[in-house]
Amino acid sequence: MTKQKVVLIGNGMAGVRCIEEIIKTSPDQFDITIIGSEPHPNYNRILLSKVLQGDTSISDITLNELDWYAENNITLHKGETATKVDTKKQTVTTDKQQTIPYDHLIFATGSMPFMLPLPGADKDGVMGFRDIKDCDTLIHYAKTKKKAVVIGGGILGLEAARGLLNLDMDVTVVHNEPYLMNRQLDPEAGKLLKKKLEEQGMKIMVHTLTQELTGKKHVSGLKFVDGSFLEADLVIMAVGIKPQVQLARDSGLSVNNGIVVDDYMRASAPNVYALGECTEHRKTVYGLVAPLYDQGKVLAKTVCGVDTKPYEGSVLSTNLKVSGVSVFSTGTIVESDTSKSLMAFDDWKGTYKKVLSENGRVTGAVLFGDTSESTLLTSMINKKANIEDYLAMQQSDAPAVSVTASMSAEDIICGCNGVTKGTICSAIKEQGLASVEEVKACTSASRSCGGCANLVADLLQETLGDSFDASNQVKPLCSCTTMSRDEIVDAIREQELTTTRSVMNVLDWKTEEGCSKCRPALNYYINMAHPTNSQDEKESKYVNERLHANIQKDGTFSVVPRMYGGVTNADQLRKIADVADKYEVKLLKVTGGQRIDMFGLKKDDLPSVWEDLDMPSGYAYGKTLRTVKTCVGADFCRFGTQDSIGLGVELEKRFERVSTPHKVKMAVSACPRNCAESGIKDVGIVGVDGGWEIYVGGNGGTHLRAADLLVKVKSEQEVLQITGAYFQYYRETAEYLERTAPWVERLGLDHIRDVVTDPEQSVALIARLDVALAATVEPWKQVISDAQIRKELYEVAAPALTK
Numbered sequence: 025m026t027k028q029k030v031v032l033i034g035n036g037m038a039g040v041r042c043i044e045e046i047i048k049t050s051p052d053q054f055d056i057t058i059i060g061s062e063p064h065p066n067y068n069r070i071l072l073s074k075v076l077q078g079d080t081s082i083s084d085i086t087l088n089e090l091d092w093y094a095e096n097n098i099t100l101h102k103g104e105t106a107t108k109v110d111t112k113k114q115t116v117t118t119d120k121q122q123t124i125p126y127d128h129l130i131f132a133t134g135s136m137p138f139m140l141p142l143p144g145a146d147k148d149g150v151m152g153f154r155d156i157k158d159c160d161t162l163i164h165y166a167k168t169k170k171k172a173v174v175i176g177g178g179i180l181g182l183e184a185a186r187g188l189l190n191l192d193m194d195v196t197v198v199h200n201e202p203y204l205m206n207r208q209l210d211p212e213a214g215k216l217l218k219k220k221l222e223e224q225g226m227k228i229m230v231h232t233l234t235q236e237l238t239g240k241k242h243v244s245g246l247k248f249v250d251g252s253f254l255e256a257d258l259v260i261m262a263v264g265i266k267p268q269v270q271l272a273r274d275s276g277l278s279v280n281n282g283i284v285v286d287d288y289m290r291a292s293a294p295n296v297y298a299l300g301e302c303t304e305h306r307k308t309v310y311g312l313v314a315p316l317y318d319q320g321k322v323l324a325k326t327v328c329g330v331d332t333k334p335y336e337g338s339v340l341s342t343n344l345k346v347s348g349v350s351v352f353s354t355g356t357i358v359e360s361d362t363s364k365s366l367m368a369f370d371d372w373k374g375t376y377k378k379v380l381s382e383n384g385r386v387t388g389a390v391l392f393g394d395t396s397e398s399t400l401l402t403s404m405i406n407k408k409a410n411i412e413d414y415l416a417m418q419q420s421d422a423p424a425v426s427v428t429a430s431m432s433a434e435d436i437i438c439g440c441n442g443v444t445k446g447t448i449c450s451a452i453k454e455q456g457l458a459s460v461e462e463v464k465a466c467t468s469a470s471r472s473c474g475g476c477a478n479l480v481a482d483l484l485q486e487t488l489g490d491s492f493d494a495s496n497q498v499k500p501l502c503s504c505t506t507m508s509r510d511e512i513v514d515a516i517r518e519q520e521l522t523t524t525r526s527v528m529n530v531l532d533w534k535t536e537e538g539c540s541k542c543r544p545a546l547n548y549y550i551n552m553a554h555p556t557n558s559q560d561e562k563e564s565k566y567v568n569e570r571l572h573a574n575i576q577k578d579g580t581f582s583v584v585p586r587m588y589g590g591v592t593n594a595d596q597l598r599k600i601a602d603v604a605d606k607y608e609v610k611l612l613k614v615t616g617g618q619r620i621d622m623f624g625l626k627k628d629d630l631p632s633v634w635e636d637l638d639m640p641s642g643y644a645y646g647k648t649l650r651t652v653k654t655c656v657g658a659d660f661c662r663f664g665t666q667d668s669i670g671l672g673v674e675l676e677k678r679f680e681r682v683s684t685p686h687k688v689k690m691a692v693s694a695c696p697r698n699c700a701e702s703g704i705k706d707v708g709i710v711g712v713d714g715g716w717e718i719y720v721g722g723n724g725g726t727h728l729r730a731a732d733l734l735v736k737v738k739s740e741q742e743v744l745q746i747t748g749a750y751f752q753y754y755r756e757t758a759e760y761l762e763r764t765a766p767w768v769e770r771l772g773l774d775h776i777r778d779v780v781t782d783p784e785q786s787v788a789l790i791a792r793l794d795v796a797l798a799a800t801v802e803p804w805k806q807v808i809s810d811a812q813i814r815k816e817l818y819e820v821a822a823p824a825l826t827k
């Protein structure tokens with residue numbers, strides 16, 4: 025019997041998911057042909073933001089490899105565009121002059137970025153962000169261009185802006201409304217989001233309308249309606265999307281904003297259907313994957329002739345994919361005369377929550393800072409749950425049960441991929457799955473945005489009980505490898521791998537060049553493991569570390585010479601003043617770490633500045649010991665009993681220069697009044713009766729944490745010894761970019777204390793630290809004396825490297 029022919033136009037996320045459902049429902053019923061304009065197999069468009077942000081790579085986001093098409097006898101015409109549909113003859117013609125007959129035709133043509141029709145919008149350097157080609161172009165531009173402007177402070181604009189910041193660009197978001205993500209958030213959450221992103225280095229202009237893009241061939245700036253001007257050599261428009269419906273319209277289908285379909289995804293011509301972003305269902309065009317996948321399930325059954333519930337629309341949920349910022353929005357967030365809202369704002373924790381109800385039912389929510397209730401609230405909205413039930417949960421004294429425990433088998437755990445709790449639990453039991461990675465491979469849950477990975481871990485816990493060890497889950501270093509940090513460090517040691525290239529070759533890296541996450545991490549681990557026979561690879565370092573100065577938003581640099589223990593003298597101050605005059609320093613600023621920061625220096629002046637200063641680098645840019653802050657101590661203070669300055673200077677001289685997983689700050693106070701703020705440092709020393717207390721794991725930054733008392737010792741010699749062992753243990757066991765505060769929590773204070781006070785282990789740690797310290801060089805001196813380095817790094821434009 026000849027098979028019926030299904031033709032899909034659009035090889036994207038919605039269409040291919042529908043084909044997967046068709047194959048699942050009726051494996052042998054159809055001959056399937058897919059026509060896709062893009063030259064790639066189906067990939068995860070969602071993760072393009074993560075590719076731009078350096079968290080994953082293009083090679084890692086393919087959803088269906090070419091083998092999958094072959095295995096399922098699907099004819100794929102990639103890099104080919106459907107140009108004509110004859111709904112009477114039931115044929116599709118392509119730009120390569122092929123005419124393909126169909127029995128069932130599915131439109132899944134998606135959408136395009138909406139480009140504002142501004143004068144100058146056609147200049148080079150003005151683009152949208154939608155596909156792999158755009159992503160590649162942006163990464164390419166970031167290597168030579170400096171100033172990016174993103175028009176549109178919606179979800180796509182902010183994810184793109186974060187990506188460009190990671191690529192070392194100076195980024196401004198220009199938004200028309202008074203607050204960011206106005207379509208998904210309320211004003212309060214929008215303002216909190218703005219503050220948070222500004223802290224990350226993003227510049228944001230709200231209430232701003234662009235009038236024109238300037239420049240000759242290439243864009244050079246934006247003129248705003250109020251007459252002001254902003255320089256730019258890259259402009260991204262992220263002001264919404266435009267469904268691709270021209271082909272459908274030309275084919276005579278009924279089209280409004282999207283291709284009009286009924287509740288079974290049928291378009292207006294016989295045997296023609298549509299789903300995805302090109303589709304309008306009950307006057308709504310969706311722009312997120314979860315609804316598209318719901319549509320795919322219904323459409324697959326319709327095509328297969330299997331009974332199905334109608335598609336009645338979807339509740340939308342949005343998660344911003346920007347690391348360090350948790351924002352979630354679901355359901356209806358606009359208040360009406362009849363809605364009621366519950367609000368909770370915690371200024372200390374930086375969290376905000378608003379839950380809306382209508383006629384006693386939960387209808388919408390906005391969460392900022394803490395999104396742990398996102399699944400619970402989405403599930404309550406879908407079930408039209410009573411707001412009283414939610415309030416009762418909030419007021420209950422009973423210990424919080426995991427969100428998943430209260431969910432039924434039909435509840436969706438992974439919104440992106442439409443995977444239910446029941447599917448995941450059955451897969452865990454039936455397939456013997458024991459990790460989030462295995463669940464991902466088997467069920468697709470957590471395969472897209474990754475936002476549901478914690479819930480999947482909860483389900484593993486719920487299903488496997490005590491035999492599930494959450495801490496034992498292998499977390500790959502990045503998407504270029506399946507190996508964890510520990511496995512990689514072991515291999516670096518055991519197999520004597522001394523370059524990032526050799527690690528990637530020997531450990532079968534999935535990408536040729538690695539990514540901005542693994543390259544600096546590997547460089548650190550290699551240098552830590554082999555301090556005497558490895559090179560610090562400049563090309564694997566962040567720009568500030570590579571140039572030994574801090575790049576500022578106007579492209580100039582700031583320089584901080586070392587002042588041991590925060591002590592200086594007239595001679596040093598004179599030199600700093602002379603350099604400030606000679607090189608026209610724009611700002612001299614005393615830092616929180618008790619030294620002087622010189623702002624506004626030109627890159628090519630840096631080597632001469634250091635030569636004139638003749639002081640060591642203060643490493644204000646480095647992942648190493650930054651400063652040892654000291655109080656004035658016994659010599660001058662009425663309360664001081666110990667020499668805090670002397671000890672601080674000794675500590676700084678002892679540990680300076682050697683690399684650490686993240687920056688390290690120390691302080692020494694000569695009495696418990698703690699004027700040097702020892703309680704919020706990575707290592708904080710406090711003089712007490714009969715000796716010194718050593719505090720560890722403190723942090724005074726965004727994640728404020730009071731340091732824990734590690735030990736009390738009698739002598740300065742013991743302080744140096746314990747601190748040395750602690751410092752090296754942190755170097756050897758922390759993940760790259762892990763500060764001591766989370767590291768202490770992860771390893772446990774008792775364990776760390778046991779290690780650093782154990783005589784044998786402590787001596788061995790210090791011996792290894794001494795080898796590493798002996799291999800360090802003063803970086804500014806090295807630049808001054810090495811003409812080649814000066815030429816390569818300071819005289820020509822250095823290649824951009826991710827932050």
Ligand SMILES: Cc1cc2nc3c(=O)[nH]c(=O)nc-3n(C[C@H](O)[C@H](O)[C@H](O)COP(=O)(O)OP(=O)(O)OC[C@H]3O[C@@H](n4cnc5c(N)ncnc54)[C@H](O)[C@@H]3O)c2cc1C
Nearest residue numbers: 034036037038061069070105106133134300301311312313
């Ligand atoms: C950077 C980015 C991040 C995103 N993040 C998220 C997120 O976190 N969560 C979320 O839910 N959604 C997110 N989205 C939105 C999500 O990717 C889309 O909703 C989804 O991809 C839409 O799927 P689709 O199949 O309808 O369209 P697409 O994935 O766009 O696929 C349509 C395909 O059809 C092809 N096509 C069009 N016309 C023709 C023709 N005539 N002939 C042949 N081929 C044709 C197009 O080239 C395209 O490949 C994001 C989007 C972007 C761009």
Ligand SMILES: NC(=O)c1ccc[n+]([C@@H]2O[C@H](COP(=O)([O-])OP(=O)(O)OC[C@H]3O[C@@H](n4cnc5c(N)ncnc54)[C@H](O)[C@@H]3O)[C@@H](O)[C@H]2O)c1
Nearest residue numbers: 176177178179180181198199200206262263264311343345
């Ligand atoms: N994490 C996610 O879920 C995610 C991530 C990226 C993209 N997406 C999807 O991709 C699509 C595109 O996203 P988007 O952010 O472009 O769309 P959007 O409609 O969500 O946001 C566009 C924003 O641009 C603003 N804007 C409109 N005109 C403007 C102007 N002239 N000047 C300045 N600002 C202007 C609007 O106020 C709006 O906030 C959406 O469907 C979105 O859902 C989702």
Ligand code: SF4
Nearest residue numbers: 655661664695698699
């Ligand atoms: S910490 Fe104590 S000794 Fe040091 S300056 Fe403050 S009061 Fe004086």
Ligand code: FES
Nearest residue numbers: 438440472473474
């Ligand atoms: S919710 Fe996005 S991958 Fe599961």
